[in-house]
Amino acid sequence: MNMRSLPFWIGFALTVLFGVRAVTGMVGGVAFARGSAAAALGYYDAALPYLERAAVGINRYEALWLEAEVRTGLYDMLLQVPDSGEERSMHLSRALDGYRAAADSCPVSGWSWQGISEVYFRLEESRRAGETPDLSLLTRPAWERVGPEGRTGFGFLRWAIKKEPGIYTFRERLVIRSVEFGLEEEATAAVEEAAIHQPDFWRYDDLVALDDPALRLAFARSSEAVLDEAPLISRERHLFSLGKLYHRLGDLPRAESLFRSARSEPAKALHQAETAFHLALVLKGQERYDEALVYMDEAALNEAFKLAVYTNRAEIARKRGDLVLAFDYLNRCRQMAPQSTRYALAFARVAVQLERFDTAEQSLKWAALLDPKNSAVWSDLVDFYLETGDLTAVRSTLLEAGEELGPEHPELLRLAGKLAARATSWETAR
16 A cells, blocks of 8 residues: 555545444434333333443443443332342342443443442342341441441442532432431431522422421521522522421411512512412411412412312311302312312212202212222212111112222221111111
């Protein structure tokens, strides 16, 4: 080959190289699209082959990480399968390899490190499950009960937070894992830090579901301390979020004050209606019904809150003994949500109190058509017929309920007992 042909061969080689990369990238992209779609639907076994082929080119990091996530999900699913220990171990080991490869591919991302932490936490849980509990450790500090796998998990999770401090879900995982391992002080410190970085409590799904008033209060106080220092949330939304949180904590006066402060801030119409509605709920909780109704009327001007307003208006009317008004509002709820058994049953109960028995029966039968597998529906229908003295209807209703729930359903047996007791009392009276 002479020197004059060198540019040609360089160009040819580059063309081949980029052509191969383009084809590889295209194939990888298609595989990633199919694998991620299957994973999103929970078809983990189907997703794996695609994700394994997708770890090339620009999709490499995402494919490696998602494959590791899928294997972790498979591990969790197999926990319910007897004699699956070997398969579980394989998935967890390969998940760890996948997270590490993803971390090498994109070192600046915290998601791989968070994934590694979850693998080590599962290893800690598995080790604990296979050991005889050491009762002497119960009197020792909680950290002494955490093994090397758990400590490693916390280390990687803190590293993920350091890598990407703006991802608040990492901080949420630190709180949850600290709670699970009995690390109360660490959980409190983590929840306070979480509130500083993302002060809107209602963005944390796991924290919202966590039934721990002490941690909620710690979050509320930490969030309130940065009320004017949180750039990613408006002051109005911050006050609203705090109001909801203090309402959940049962501090109604504080919640009321926060909602009223939120109302004084500029806000969208939807947010104004939302704040008015929640302020009404707080006032209702304090039995200040007249004030509550004023704000409910304001909220109801927005179509999104009408159903909730009518529901609460019906409840207030019932508490005040105005059954006719409660009947009217529940009828509106029933019309707005015709597929809801909740409103059908509530409407029927008020109708019975007003002795509108035909209307009540129709509503109860509609509820049974809507949700035949709901034992509460059959219970209300049987109780209705028992109250009106129609034992024939009770028997036929129990037969229908048995077809839907099964003859041995506990609620069905209880209702049959009520029928037997009522029939016996009638025979005795005769």
